[in-house]
Amino acid sequence: MSNTKNNKLKNFNPYWGWIITFAVLLAFYFFSDSAGSKETQWRDVREMLNKSYVEKVEVITNRNRVDIYLNQKGIDAYKEETGQNRMAAPQLYFNIDKEWQSDIKFSEAQKDISAENRIEPVYREQSDFWGGILSWIIPISLIILFWMFMMRGVTKGAGGGGGGIFSVGKSKAQLFDKNSTGNRITFNDVAGLEEAKVEIKEIVDFLKHPAKYTALGGKIPKGALLVGPPGTGKTLLAKAVAGEANVPFFSMSGSDFVEMFVGVGASRVRDLFKQAKEKAPCIVFIDEIDAVGRARGKNVGWSSNDERENTLNQLLTEMDGFGTNSGVIILAATNRADILDKALMRAGRFDRQIHVDLPELKERQEIFHVHLRSIKLAVGLDISFLAKQTPGFSGADIANVCNEAALIAARKNKKSVGRQDFLDAIDRIIAGLEKKNKIISKEEKRTIAYHEAGHATVSWLLEHANPLLKVTIIPRGRSLGAAWYLPEERQITTTEQMMDEMASALGGRASEELTFGKISTGAISDLEKVTKQAYAMVAYFGMSEKIGNMSYYDSSGQDMMFGKPYSEKTAELLDTEAKNIIDDAYKTAKKILVENSEGLKQVAELLLEKEVIFSEDLEKILGKRKSMARLEELGFANTDDKTV
Numbered sequence: 081m082s083n084t085k086n087n088k089l090k091n092f093n094p095y096w097g098w099i100i101t102f103a104v105l106l107a108f109y110f111f112s113d114s115a116g117s118k119e120t121q122w123r124d125v126r127e128m129l130n131k132s133y134v135e136k137v138e139v140i141t142n143r144n145r146v147d148i149y150l151n152q153k154g155i156d157a158y159k160e161e162t163g164q165n166r167m168a169a170p171q172l173y174f175n176i177d178k179e180w181q182s183d184i185k186f187s188e189a190q191k192d193i194s195a196e197n198r199i200e201p202v203y204r205e206q207s208d209f210w211g212g213i214l215s216w217i218i219p220i221s222l223i224i225l226f227w228m229f230m231m232r233g234v235t236k237g238a239g240g241g242g243g244g245i246f247s248v249g250k251s252k253a254q255l256f257d258k259n260s261t262g263n264r265i266t267f268n269d270v271a272g273l274e275e276a277k278v279e280i281k282e283i284v285d286f287l288k289h290p291a292k293y294t295a296l297g298g299k300i301p302k303g304a305l306l307v308g309p310p311g312t313g314k315t316l317l318a319k320a321v322a323g324e325a326n327v328p329f330f331s332m333s334g335s336d337f338v339e340m341f342v343g344v345g346a347s348r349v350r351d352l353f354k355q356a357k358e359k360a361p362c363i364v365f366i367d368e369i370d371a372v373g374r375a376r377g378k379n380v381g382w383s384s385n386d387e388r389e390n391t392l393n394q395l396l397t398e399m400d401g402f403g404t405n406s407g408v409i410i411l412a413a414t415n416r417a418d419i420l421d422k423a424l425m426r427a428g429r430f431d432r433q434i435h436v437d438l439p440e441l442k443e444r445q446e447i448f449h450v451h452l453r454s455i456k457l458a459v460g461l462d463i464s465f466l467a468k469q470t471p472g473f474s475g476a477d478i479a480n481v482c483n484e485a486a487l488i489a490a491r492k493n494k495k496s497v498g499r500q501d502f503l504d505a506i507d508r509i510i511a512g513l514e515k516k517n518k519i520i521s522k523e524e525k526r527t528i529a530y531h532e533a534g535h536a537t538v539s540w541l542l543e544h545a546n547p548l549l550k551v552t553i554i555p556r557g558r559s560l561g562a563a564w565y566l567p568e569e570r571q572i573t574t575t576e577q578m579m580d581e582m583a584s585a586l587g588g589r590a591s592e593e594l595t596f597g598k599i600s601t602g603a604i605s606d607l608e609k610v611t612k613q614a615y616a617m618v619a620y621f622g623m624s625e626k627i628g629n630m631s632y633y634d635s636s637g638q639d640m641m642f643g644k645p646y647s648e649k650t651a652e653l654l655d656t657e658a659k660n661i662i663d664d665a666y667k668t669a670k671k672i673l674v675e676n677s678e679g680l681k682q683v684a685e686l687l688l689e690k691e692v693i694f695s696e697d698l699e700k701i702l703g704k705r706k707s708m709a710r711l712e713e714l715g716f717a718n719t720d721d722k723t724v
Contacts, residue, residue: 287361
């Protein structure tokens with residue numbers, strides 16, 4: 081019972097005290113004296129005097145007002161006439177000016193009434209007690225209420241919480257424990273990421289059974305940093321830790337530390353670790369830690385007293401300072417580990433870096449199984465086929481594919497989600513929505529067909545280019561045509577592979593030049609891609625004989641980038657070498673198209689006829705591809721299924 085009472089007192093908002101006081105003062109003012117009186121006119125008062133409805137008349141000299149007090153007869157008549165039951169005394173009043181002569185006016189109005197029945201006005205002054213008080217209370221109260229309202233809004237924006245401005249420095253971390261309710265996530269809900277789960281499970285086991293590890297003299301790691309591309313499941317993995325651990329779990333975003341108030345970030349860091357120490361053993365999770373952990377001294381234009389740097393300094397001190405943090409393990413997630421401060425990354429703060437990479441084929445299949453639990457699938461749907469169709473997709477991308485496929489099937493009034501729905505969803509996510517009604521002239525459509533046919537022909541005939549799955553000239557998103565490839569899931573790429581990929585990318589521009597004798601703007605994305613790739617080959621990967629085995633890429637992200645890390649002469653050489661690489665790839669594309677001009681024409685005309693063609697159609701026209709093993713391995717070659 082006492083706890084309930086304390087909770088009610090704790091949740092009581094002090095603003096209501098001010099509002100109630102203000103309302104009471106207004107009530108006293110409006111319901112005191114003649115505040116409840118009704119305003120009337122002098123002609124109505126004269127009529128009441130003639131009917132003997134008036135009991136007393138008071139002239140308030142300091143307020144230029146005349147109060148009319150009705151007798152019982154007048155009150156009854158007024159109630160009957162107006163229908164009002166409540167009558168405050170004085171019942172009526174009317175305002176006068178300074179020249180208004182009360183004695184004369186009332187005498188003239190009552191000249192037909194006998195002298196003993198006449199009502200003589202009484203003169204008096206009225207003290208405005210409540211008006212005087214409210215004249216200075218109301219402005220002050222309005223200023224206070226406005227200030228409190230503004231500070232409450234600022235505090236909310238700064239994450240002040242229920243305590244108002246005085247709690248702005250408190251931590252906003254969410255606490256999860258075994259008693260927490262809601263949608264609980266466990267490691268069974270995290271598909272793939274087996275290596276990451278092993279390390280994360282070990283951290284949870286440290287807290288559950290610390291004696292098992294400390295008996296041999298080992299120390300529990302202080303922190304682990306989850307690093308990986310967006311959408312790979314870093315935050316989901318942390319949620320699984322919260323669901324699996326039988327210890328308190330504090331969750332907070334890195335951006336929650338940095339606010340507009342000076343010192344708030346450092347204060348919240350202190351408060352977070354204070355709470356964590358009280359709940360130890362426990363886990364503290366900081367999502368998107370790069371918001372506060374960015375390398376110090378890199379903020380150009382800001383002094384060393386930047387609020388973000390102060391917050392980072394406090395975080396470093398709390399994680400491994402003079403104070404003890406026994407039993408508190410820090411988990412953090414970021415996709416920008418290259419920009420984090422070196423002091424934050426060292427052993428003793430984050431002892432482990434757990435890399436969460438894009439899922440491979442088997443892992444994608446497991447992720448599909450998780451996200452397809454709630455979707456009604458068509459009978460016989462091969463989930464491994466879907467995994468093969470989505471190379472380079474993250475877990476979030478796969479979740480999006482499943483949702484889009486369900487929406488597409490519902491739009492078509494289907495009872496279940498089938499294979500073609502998933503393929504349409506993948507196409508939509510990669511290239512955008514089909515725009516079949518887009519107005520394209522016949523000449524433009526022919527140019528697009530030969531452009532896409534050039535991509536298809538060159539990629540099909542080059543051994544190291546990515547295998548082509550299908551080509552379309554139906555506009556999607558911002559593109560007027562598209563070609564779908566199946567990139568090989570490899571960890572390293574050779575010079576030959578990169579050159580073949582660049583040649584296939586330039587196949588569209590080469591096809592336009594050879595067929596029509598002119599070029600168009602349709603190759604802008606291809607040119608952008610090959611330009612970046614050529615400069616990467618020369619400046620980053622050391623794939624130029626003249627540049628040699630040198631790389632001007634700073635993978636640590638610590639380079640201030642005030643100037644280029646090479647001379648102007650080297651810059652000219654880089655430009656020359658990149659252009660030579662692109663020229664060689666373009667020559668390769670043109671050579672292949674010249675040698676197979678008849679095949680190019682057949683592919684383009686088939687595209688104009690069908691708008692979409694598949695790898696089987698290319699095989700019939702251009703022959704079997706040199707590297708068909710990749711397609712055959714994944715089940716895409718020699719099949720009659722045209723939905724690939």
